[in-house]
Structures are given as C-alpha cells and as structure tokens.
Amino acid sequence: MTDEQVDKIYKIFLKYADTSSPQEALDDLQLMGQPSAMIKRIREKHEAETIRIRNLEEPPSVWRDGRLTWYLGPDMAKDKNWPAIRSAMERKGFGDANIASVDASSTKVVSLLDHPKQDGFRTRGLVVGFVQSGKTTNFTAVMAKAADRGYKLFIVLSGIHNTLRRQTQVRLAGDLVLANPGKWHEVTTDKQDFVPPGNPKAFFASKDQHLLLVVKKNAAVLRKLRTWLSSAGEYLDRCPTLIIDDEADQSTVATTKINPLLFDVMNKFPKVGYVGYTATPFANLLINPADETDFYPRDFIVNLPQPTGYHGTEVLFGRELLPGEDASMLDGGYDMIRSVPDNEIDELKPRSKKEAADFHPVMTHSLRRAVEWFWLATAARKARGGGNPHSTMLVHTTTDTLTHERFKDPLLDLRSRTLRDLAANSATLLGRLRTVWEKETTLVPAADFDETAVSFDALLVHLKDVVQGTKVVVDNYRSTDRLDYESGPVTAIAVGGNTLSRGLTLEGLVSSLFVRAVSAYDTLLQMGRWFGYRNHYGDLPRIWMTDELAQWFSHLATVEAEMRQDINRYMNPAVTPMNFAVRLRSHPKMSITAKAKMTSAVRATAAFGGQLVESRFFDVTPGGKDWLDSNARAARRLVKRAARNGIAAPSHPESALFTQVPYEDILTFLDAYSFHTRASEGGSGRLTEYIRRRVRDGSLGRWSIGVIGNSLANADTKRCDLGSGVDVRMVRRARLNYDSEGDFDGVADIKTLTSRRDEALDLDTDRPNSLTRKDLVALRRAQRPSEGLLLLYPIEPRSEPSTRNRVALAAPSEDVVMGVALVFPDPKGADSEVEYWSADLSKVVAVEEEDDWILEQDDE
Numbered sequence: 001m002t003d004e005q006v007d008k009i010y011k012i013f014l015k016y017a018d019t020s021s022p023q024e025a026l027d028d029l030q031l032m033g034q035p036s037a038m039i040k041r042i043r044e045k046h047e048a049e050t051i052r053i054r055n056l057e058e059p060p061s062v063w064r065d066g067r068l069t070w071y072l073g074p075d076m077a078k079d080k081n082w083p084a085i086r087s088a089m090e091r092k093g094f095g096d097a098n099i100a101s102v103d104a105s106s107t108k109v110v111s112l113l114d115h116p117k118q119d120g121f122r123t124r125g126l127v128v129g130f131v132q133s134g135k136t137t138n139f140t141a142v143m144a145k146a147a148d149r150g151y152k153l154f155i156v157l158s159g160i161h162n163t164l165r166r167q168t169q170v171r172l173a174g175d176l177v178l179a180n181p182g183k184w185h186e187v188t189t190d191k192q193d194f195v196p197p198g199n200p201k202a203f204f205a206s207k208d209q210h211l212l213l214v215v216k217k218n219a220a221v222l223r224k225l226r227t228w229l230s231s232a233g234e235y236l237d238r239c240p241t242l243i244i245d246d247e248a249d250q251s252t253v254a255t256t257k258i259n260p261l262l263f264d265v266m267n268k269f270p271k272v273g274y275v276g277y278t279a280t281p282f283a284n285l286l287i288n289p290a291d292e293t294d295f296y297p298r299d300f301i302v303n304l305p306q307p308t309g310y311h312g313t314e315v316l317f318g319r320e321l322l323p324g325e326d327a328s329m330l331d332g333g334y335d336m337i338r339s340v341p342d343n344e345i346d347e348l349k350p351r352s353k354k355e356a357a358d359f360h361p362v363m364t365h366s367l368r369r370a371v372e373w374f375w376l377a378t379a380a381r382k383a384r385g386g387g388n389p390h391s392t393m394l395v396h397t398t399t400d401t402l403t404h405e406r407f408k409d410p411l412l413d414l415r416s417r418t419l420r421d422l423a424a425n426s427a428t429l430l431g432r433l434r435t436v437w438e439k440e441t442t443l444v445p446a447a448d449f450d451e452t453a454v455s456f457d458a459l460l461v462h463l464k465d466v467v468q469g470t471k472v473v474v475d476n477y478r479s480t481d482r483l484d485y486e487s488g489p490v491t492a493i494a495v496g497g498n499t500l501s502r503g504l505t506l507e508g509l510v511s512s513l514f515v516r517a518v519s520a521y522d523t524l525l526q527m528g529r530w531f532g533y534r535n536h537y538g539d540l541p542r543i544w545m546t547d548e549l550a551q552w553f554s555h556l557a558t559v560e561a562e563m564r565q566d567i568n569r570y571m572n573p574a575v576t577p578m579n580f581a582v583r584l585r586s587h588p589k590m591s592i593t594a595k596a597k598m599t600s601a602v603r604a605t606a607a608f609g610g611q612l613v614e615s616r617f618f619d620v621t622p623g624g625k626d627w628l629d630s631n632a633r634a635a636r637r638l639v640k641r642a643a644r645n646g647i648a649a650p651s652h653p654e655s656a657l658f659t660q661v662p663y664e665d666i667l668t669f670l671d672a673y674s675f676h677t678r679a680s681e682g683g684s685g686r687l688t689e690y691i692r693r694r695v696r697d698g699s700l701g702r703w704s705i706g707v708i709g710n711s712l713a714n715a716d717t718k719r720c721d722l723g724s725g726v727d728v729r730m731v732r733r734a735r736l737n738y739d740s741e742g743d744f745d746g747v748a749d750i751k752t753l754t755s756r757r758d759e760a761l762d763l764d765t766d767r768p769n770s771l772t773r774k775d776l777v778a779l780r781r782a783q784r785p786s787e788g789l790l791l792l793y794p795i796e797p798r799s800e801p802s803t804r805n806r807v808a809l810a811a812p813s814e815d816v817v818m819g820v821a822l823v824f825p826d827p828k829g830a831d832s833e834v835e836y837w838s839a840d841l842s843k844v845v846a847v848e849e850e851d852d853w854i855l856e857q858d859d860e
Contacts, residue, residue, distance in 0.1 A: 006041050009034060013042050014072070018149060020117050022046060022070055048737055050111075069111035074103070074145055081144035084179030089137070097308045102134075105304050106141035112300040113273045116150035116240030122266070123273040126248065126297030128567070129304040130312050130560075131279040131525055132505060132532035136168065138304060139244045139277050140175050146242050147176075147183075147210050151273075153241040155225075156214045157262070160251055161499050163475075163482065166190050168246060169214040170486075177212065187213045194221050196228040204235035217251040222261040229268040241272045245295075248276025249522050252295055253283040254597040263293050280522035281563075283593040285582045288600035290843040297577050303567045311538065312531050312557070317550060319557035322565060325685070332557070335443045338544045340366040340515055345546070348515055349397040356400045363410040367395070367513055369436070370544045371414055371493065374511035376437050377540040378491060379459040379466045381510070384452060387536030389489040390507035391466075394529055396514045399497035401476045407495045411472045422464045430460075440542070449538035466491060475499055500529060510537060513544040519590045525556055552590060559585050581838035592837060604838035608690050610777045610826030614753040615819045617676035618811060620735075621746035625812040627674060628797075634672035635792050635818045636722050641665040642705040643724035649762070654709035656726045657761055659787075661703045663695055666790060673820060678747055687822065691788075699786040699827065704762035706791045720794035720816045730794045730816060734801035735809050748809055753793055754821040762789055777826050785825055793819035 009029065016025035030039055050069045074082045089099050114121035129135040143154050158168040169190045177184040187203070188194050194215045197203065203211060215221050229236065243266060251258040266272055276284055276295065287296040306312065313319070318333025340348075344366055350359035361367075374393040381391060395407060421429040437456045446453040475483050475496040483494055485507045494500060497516075506529045518524045530543055566582045583604040584592050592598065619627055639656075645665060646658035670684045670691075694700040709728025710717050717730045735748035757768040759776050763783050771779070780789075795817040799809035811817045 001038060001041065006038070006045065009038055010042055010045055013046070017046075017070065021115050024117070070115040071107065071111040071113070071145070071149060073107045074148065079145075079148040080180050080183060081147045081176060082141065085141050085144045085175055088175050088179065094137075095308060098134075101305050101307060102137055102141050105302070106138055106145055109138075109142045109275065109302055110145045110149070112302070113146065113242070113275075114271070116146075116152075116271065118271065120270045121273070123275075123299050124295060124297055125273070125275045125300040125302065126281060126284055127275060127277045127302045127304060128281050128564070129277065129279050130306060130310060130531065131528055133279065133304070133310050133312070134307055134533075135277045135279065135304070136171055136246070139246070139275070140172060142275070143172075143242065143244065144176060146273075151210075151240045151242045153204075153211045153239050153269075154213070155241065155243045155265070156212075157217050157243065157245045157248075157252075158214050159247045160217050161477070162193070162216070163499055164247075165193060165214055165216045167505070172212060172214060183208070183210060185209045185211055187211055188215060193218075194225050194228075196224050200228050200232040201235050204232050204239050217258050217262070219257045219261060222258065222265060226261060226264050226268070229265065232268075236268055237270050239269065239271070241269045243272060243274045245274065245276040247526075248278045248295070249280050249283045249593070250278075252276065253287060254594070254599070259294070262295070280525045282522050282584055283597040285563075285584065286593065286598055286601040286837065286839050288843075289578060289581075289839055289841055291600075296839065299577070301567060301577055301582070303564050307533075309533055309535065309538075310531075311534050311541070313525070313528070313553055313560060314557045316530065316541075316543065317554040317557050319554055319561060322558070322562055322686070333554075334448070336542050337550050338366070338369070338542055339550075340364075340513070340544050340546050342546065345515055348513075350400060350403060353400070356398075356403060359400075359403055359406070361397070361403060361407050361410060363414055366544045367410075368414060370395075370511050370513045370542070371411065372418075372433060372436065373440070373542050374493065375418070375463060375466050375470070376433060376459060377510045377537065377542075379462040380437075380454040380540065381508075381537050382462040382466065383454050383458045384536060388508040390485055391491045392483075392506045392509045393493040394500065394506055394509060394512040394514065395493060395495040396497065396500060396512070396516055396527065396529075398516060401478045401497070404474045404476050404479075404495045404497065408472050408474060411493055411495075415467060415470060415472075418467050419464070422467065433463075441539075444539050446539045449534075451536065451539050505529075505532070508537075510540050511542055511544075514549070515544075515546060520594060521556060521559065521584075521587075521590060521592050524552060524590070525560075528553070552587070555587055555590070559587075578844050579841060581841050583836040583838045586835040586837060598837070600840050601837045602840040602842075604836040608687070608822075608824045610824060612754060612759065612821060612823050613687065614821035615675055616750055616753060617678045618735075618748045618750070618809070618817055619676060619746060620748045620809060620811045622812050624746070628811060628813040628817055629815060631673050631818045631820075632813070632816050634669055635794075635820075637672070638665065638669040638705065638790075638792070639707065639722045639724050639726050641668070643726075646705060649704075651706070651761065652711060654711040654728045655761065656707040656728070658705045659702075659762060661705050663691060663701050663703060663788075665705075666703050666788070667691060669790070673818075675820075676747065694827075699825070700788050702787050704784070704787060704789045706758070706761040706789065708758050708761075708791055708793050717796045722792070722794070728794060730796040732799040732802075733793075733795045733809060733817075733819065734799050734803075734806040737807045748811070750795075750809070750819075753819045754791060758791055758821070759789070759823050761791065762787075780823070780825050787825065789823040791821040791823070793821070795819050 013025050013029060016028050026039055026043060029042065049072050076083055086099060109127060112125055114123050127138065129138065156168060156172065158165040169188060173186060177186055187197065194213060215225060245252055252262060266274055274295065276297065278284065284297065287294050289296045289298060314332035315334060316336055321327055321330060344364040347362040347364050348367065350356040371393065378391040381387065434456045441453065469491045471492045473481055473483055473492045473494050475494050476499050483492065494506060500506065509530055512530050514527065516527065518527060530541055534541060562585055563582055581604065586592060642658035642661045642665060646661035649657040649659050651657040667688055670688050673684060675684060691700050707722060707726050707728055708731065710731045715729050717732060719727055720730050721727045733750040733753065735750055756771050756776060760768040760771060763779050765771065765779060797809065797811040797813045797817050801807055809817065
C-alpha cells in the first residue's frame with residue numbers, strides 16, 4: 001500500500017475519531033473491510049502524531065506517562081468555535097506571534113484532556129501563566145477547541161468577587177456565545193451568578209447546545225449548583241464536562257467549605273476534566289498528591305509561554321541570575337520603581353485595625369509625585385496616540401474600606417489645586433512638571449520600547465483636559481461607584497484593596513502607589529496589577545513602593561523563573577506530576593503561601609542532588625557535524641586525564657572505569673562538552689556552578705569516570721578507540737520518530753541514554769539490573785556519599801532502530817556521537833544555600849517503568 005492510500009484512510013479515521021474514541025474508529029475501519037496491514041499503518045501513524053503533539057516545544061509540560069493524546073489540533077474547515085476565537089484575536093490586534101502561541105498552547109492543553117466519547121474519566125491538570133498575561137484568552141481557546149470536539153458543559157470557577165465573575169462572563173459571552181449564538185446557552189449572565197433553572201434535565205437533553213456557567217467560588221452558590229446537578233440524573237452520564245478553575249490557588253486549596261464543595265461538584269460527572277489556571281501556583285504545587293479528594297495536578301502541568309509584549313516581574317524589578325545563565329542574556333530591571341520613604345508609611349495607611357477608625361491619609365510627597373506622573377503620562381499617551389483608550393492609576397495601601405474613602409478628599413483637593421495652577425500658568429508647577437518629565441524620560445528612554453519620544457510641550461497641550469477628566473474611584477466590596485471600562489474611555493485614580501488585587505484588569509494602568517504589607521508569595525504577586533501589556537506606553541509605567549517591597553518582587557521574579565525552569569527540565573515522558581515535585585525557593589521574611597496550604601509540603605533537595613542528568617538531544621543535521629566531533633574530542637581528553645589522574649578499576653565487559661578523578665578534570669570537560677540547547681536540564685554552565693558550590697561545601701571533590709560500550713555477545717556495532725587503552729564497541733541509540741508528516745527539525749531525541757545498571761558501575765552490588773531509582777540513590781549515599789559519577793556513551797552515528805516508533809539516528813559524524821550522563825549523590829544536608837519546598841511524594845505509590853532503551857534497542 002502507498003503512503004497516499006494510508007493518508008486517505010487516515011483522514012477517514014480522524015473523522016470517526018472525532019465522534020468516538022480512536023480505538024472505536026479503528027474498529028469501524030476494520031468493519032469497513034480495511035485489511036489488518038492498513039489498520040496497523042493507521043495505528044502507527046496516529047501514535048506518531050500523538051507523540052508529536054505531546055512534545056510540542058510551546059509550552060513545555062510534564063504529563064502522566066502513557067497518556068496518548070486524541071486531539072491533533074483544530075480543523076479550520078469544520079470547527080466553529082476556535083475559528084471565531086481566532087478571528088476575534090485578529091480584530092483585537094493580538095499579532096501573528098501571540099495568536100500562534102495561543103493556538104499551540106491551547107492545543108497542548110486540549111491534547112492532555114480525555115476524549116469526550118470515553119466511557120468515563122476524571123482529569124486533573126494545572127496551567128501556569130503570568131499575572132495579567134492573558135490566561136483568560138488561553139482557557140477561552142481551550143474551551144472553544146474542546147467544544148468543537150464534543151465537550152458539552154463548561155463550568156468556569158471565577159474567583160471570589162462579583163467584579164471578576166462579571167468580567168469573565170462578559171469576556172466569554174463575547175468571544176464564545178455571540179460568535180455562535182445558536183450553539184451556546186448561558187446558564188449564568190453578567191447580571192446574575194448561578195440561580196438554579198427549572199427542569200435541569202431539559203438542559204442536558206439537548207444535543208446541539210453547549211452550556212456555559214461562570215460561578216464564584218462561594219459556598220452558597222456551589223451548594224445550589226451541586227443540588228441542581230444532582231437532579232439532572234442520568235443525563236450527566238452523557239455530558240462531557242470541562243471545569244476551568246480561574247485563580248486556582250484561591251479558595252480551591254485548603255479551605256474547609258469551598259474545597260469539599262468543588263470536589264462534590266466534580267464528582268457529579270462520570271466524564272469530567274478539571275484544569276486549574278493561575279499565575280501563582282505555589283499552593284497548588286504543594287497539595288498532598290496522595291489525597292484523592294484534593295486537586296493536586298496529578299495528570300499534567302503546563303507552562304504557558306510568556307507572550308510577546310508582556311511586562312512581567314523581570315521587566316520591572318529584575319531578578320537574580322540562575323545557575324548557568326549568562327548575565328548579558330538577562331533582560332529586565334528597567335528603572336521604573338520609585339522609593340516611598342519609610343517615614344511616609346504611617347501617613348499613607350493605619351498601623352493597625354484599631355487605629356483605622358481615626359486614620360486620615362495625607363498627600364505625601366510620594367503620593368503627589370505618583371499622581372502628577374499619572375497626569376503627565378496620560379497626557380503623553382494622548383499626544384502619542386494609539387493603544388488602550390483608558391488610563392488608570394492605582395492607590396493600594398490597605399484593605400480598610402474607611403481609609404479608601406478618606407483618600408478621596410486629598411486626591412480631589414490636589415486635582416483642584418493643579419487645575420487652578422494650570423489655568424494660571426504657574427511657573428512653579430510647570431517648571432516642576434517639566435523637570436520631572438525630562439528626568440524620567442531620560443531614565444527610561446522611549447526608544448528602548450520602540451516608542452516615539454514625547455516632548456513636554458507636546459503633552460502640555462493635553463494636560464489640562466486630562467486633569468479635568470480624572471475621576472477618583474473607590475473600588476472595594478462596599479462601594480457602589482466601581483470602575484467601568486465599558487461605557488467609554490476612562491481616566492481614573494482607583495483606590496481600593498482586595499477587589500483590585502486579583503483577577504480584575506486595571507485598563508491602561510500607568511502609575512501605582514503600593515505600600516500594603518503582604519508577605520506571602522502568591523498574595524503579593526497577584527497584587528501586581530501593573531503587570532501586563534503596555535502597547536504604545538511601555539516606557540511610561542512607574543510604581544512607588546518601599547525599597548523592601550521592591551526587593552521582594554525581585555525575589556519573586558527569581559522564584560518564578562526557577563519554578564518554570566524546573567517544569568521545563570522534566571519534559572521526559574517518564575516523569576509525571578506524581579513522581580516529580582516542582583521545587584519552590586523560600587525567603588527569610590516571606591512565606592510561599594498561607595500556612596494552611598503548606599501542611600503537606602516538605603523541604604526539597606535543590607539543584608542536582610540525587611539526580612541523573614543525561615544528554616538526550618543531538619543535532620543530526622549536516623551542520624551538526626562539527627558540534628558532534630568537538631564533543632567526541634572533549635571525551636577523549638577526559639579519558640586521557642582520568643587515566644593519568646585517577647585509578648583504573650575493574651569493570652563490566654566492553655566498559656571502563658576510573659575512580660578518584662579530581663573534580664577539576666570534570667569541570668574542564670564540561671567547559672568543552674556542549675549539551676544541546678533543548679536539554680534545559682543539562683546546561684554545562686549550571687552543572688559547573690553546582691559542582692563548584694558543592695566542592696566548597698566539601699563534596700564532589702572526587703569522581704568516577706565510566707565508559708559504557710555494547711556488551712551484547714552478538715553485537716555488530718563498530719568499535720570506538722578513546723585512547724589510554726579504552727576501546728569499546730559503540731552502543732546504538734535510535735531516535736524517536738516524531739516526524740510522520742515530514743516536519744523533523746534535525747534535533748534527534750533518543751529519550752533515554754542510561755540504564756540503572758550503568759548508574760551502579762562504581763558501586764558494589766550483586767543485583768545491578770534490579771535496582772530501583774530509590775535503591776540507587778540510597779546505595780550511592782551509603783558507598784560514595786560525596787562522589788559523583790560521569791558516564792561516557794560512544795554512540796554509533798547510524799544507530800539503526802530495532803522497534804517501531806524509532807528511526808535511525810543518522811548522525812553526520814564519521815567518528816562517534818558522544819552521549820554523557822552525570823549521576824549526583826543525594827546530599828545528607830542542605831544541597832544549597834537556598835532552602836526549597838515541594839509537595840510530598842513519599843506517600844504516592846510509585847510504579848517503576850522499564851528503561852525503554854532496553855526494550856527497544858537491546859544493545860546492553
């Protein structure tokens with residue numbers, strides 16, 4: 001049969017798979033008379049496609065091993081909901097790069113859900129975004145694609161405040177419902193949270209409509225929802241449901257009322273997927289994974305890519321270099337933060353609840369500067385033109401609502417005095433404003449953000465109208481005069497507390513005064529309403545806060561980067577959220593999250609302690625030859641130094657071992673050996689820095705160096721002479737076949753390089769082939785607690801496969817492809833000066849998986 005015939009039948013298979021499971025679609029093809037050889041080709045083609053989807057570079061993720069995706073991406077000719085979302089994004093000016101990113105990342109999330117036609121499923125996943133970065137856009141895209149494939153009921157849990165619930169309802173109604181009005185029914189509206197409609201069975205009986213509910217995480221609301229669902233009876237059995245938990249770290253985790261209710265709601269459905277969305281996943285990552293009633297993301301974790309044009313913590317506050325990073329490649333830390341002196345704090349917020357009743361805020365120097373900058377920047381935006389029509393300033397000092405109200409008078413008084421001075425052309429005012437403008441625009445040049453510089457004289461034309469049009473809006477749970485961006489352009493100074501600190505977008509935010517004392521990572525990050533998109537005014541945002549708060553935000557930028565790097569390191573399909581726990585860096589003055597949410601957390605080993613780091617990716621394009629040959633030369637030099645400086649030890653056939661090799665030889669090798677850039681866990685710089693730090697602490701001063709060859713009696717691979725008497729048969733490592741559609745990018749992924757027997761090369765054991773990962777870590781801690789192991793794998797450049805879903809490595813080198821693995825001992829004490837916390841996986845029942853290279857390659 002030809003490839004064209006297979007492609008034709010595969011298209012028929014996909015149509016069947018859209019309305020049934022992949023296995024049922026194969027059964028249908030068999031009933032249609034397709035021969036078994038064709039069925040086999042279709043199965044293999046689909047498996048290759050599912051692997052390709054699982055290994056999309058954007059966004060990187062971890063997932064449960066063995067979960068083959070069913071969703072291969074949107075069908076623009078047939079789908080209704082995703083094309084409408086895409087068109088809306090184009091109209092809103094998202095740009096091709098951001099639209100492509102949303103498309104890829106939402107496809108990734110949907111591919112990790114279960115097929116809606118399966119008999120039963122209960123998926124739990126987590127999507128990690130950035131504060132104010134467009135998470136709503138992503139989960140709207142996920143909902144659209146899931147709806148196009150058969151999911152029927154969509155429940156969006158939208159925070160705890162009415163303002164955020166209403167904002168989310170309006171967004172989803174505009175993007176999903178209005179685009180396909182006959183295909184959707186809104187059970188909730190922008191005016192009303194969930195009120196149980198009569199006859200729920202009628203809602204679920206309809207086959208043609210999707211149901212949308214946007215509900216607060218409120219106990220009374222969730223009880224009504226639970227009761228209403230209970231009365232739907234057997235109709236829920238045929239209702240594939242997707243629950244999107246927006247702000248999943250809020251109320252979902254460690255709450256005695258909300259958490260059990262959410263679990264009850266989810267339990268009503270035989271077929272349900274739960275996906276939490278948050279930019280601050282600290283609490284979600286510390287949940288007890290062994291508790292079936294909680295919402296630990298046991299099935300997958302996805303990192304959303306940072307969108308183009310997004311201003312996050314790094315841009316505003318900078319961060320520390322992570323191990324192995326080049327300082328010249330680290331952007332961010334623009335000069336946009338202005339200091340509020342400690343002696344002003346008591347004039348901006350009450351010191352205690354007791355003092356709040358008699359507290360009256362003062363127009364301090366910092367507050368006046370922040371307001372005047374707001375007016376200058378808003379006038380400059382009008383002179384520049386384009387971008388968001390709204391302009392907002394944030395004043396956030398306390399949660400006390402009476403204090404919020406008392407900010408009104410000093411702010412309105414400053415507006416009156418400024419208007420009077422502008423009308424009189426006050427030389428004092430204009431001189432001060434001109435000086436401020438010229439200084440600030442020098443500190444943060446417009447050209448750095450590809451913006452056009454605006455002169456003071458140009459903005460002065462608009463300044464009076466801006467000041468005159470400024471509203472002072474108190475937005476808290478008691479206020480009635482709330483922020484409203486739907487009735488036309490807004491210029492407002494918003495004073496508030498919790499309602500302005502999570503989820504709600506402050507449109508056109510350009511100036512902020514923030515001095516509220518908060519010491520939990522997630523709470524503090526969520527209060528950063530200044531994060532987001534600043535089209536046509538990226539140079540203008542300024543934030544007034546204390547120096548300590550600025551340092552805390554810089555620390556949080558480091559925590560975020562390290563957390564995402566941790567997730568990126570574990571892209572190997574053998575690693576899942578149930579056997580890998582993301583580590584979170586601690587701080588001496590801040591807590592990671594609320595104490596109640598950390599009851600199951602444990603101190604975690606930092607960096608590489610107890611871990612295996614191996615080269616998995618290789619450049620097999622013609623241009624990769626020099627890179628491969630350079631790595632081979634580095635390996636030969638290492639063997640020469642090991643033979644000279646170490647001690648030759650007995651080893652297995654077709655292998656070599658040297659012990660007591662000084663760490664300097666390892667560092668010299670790592671400086672010369674280049675891991676592929678896709679191997680985020682194996683950057684030489686990070687490894688080198690880690691080893692140096694451990695050496696300073698009295699460990700990793702000595703190493704074992706092993707060379708692993710092909711020891712099979714009937715092996716026919718070529719030999720590799722590494723010098724110093726080390727001559728072994730090469731091993732075979734074929735690459736995974738992800739390119740069924742011919743889109744191979746030249747980066748070969750061999751998935752697994754090292755066996756457990758290899759990791760025990762320098763250990764004394766009579767059962768190297770039966771050791772588990774836990775056994776290996778314990779054995780190394782007992783026998784070589786302060787020594788590392790570096791393994792060299794001479795790989796045959798051709799490396800023909802012996803199993804399906806593998807193809808020849810076909811590397812361009814005429815010599816050898818050199819694989820490298822490093823095994824680090826698990827330190828007895830701290831592995832770093834930094835303390836880390838993670839979820840406790842010790843109570844999770846682990847299922848050991850066979851090393852797939854043993855099954856697929858048979859070369860050891």
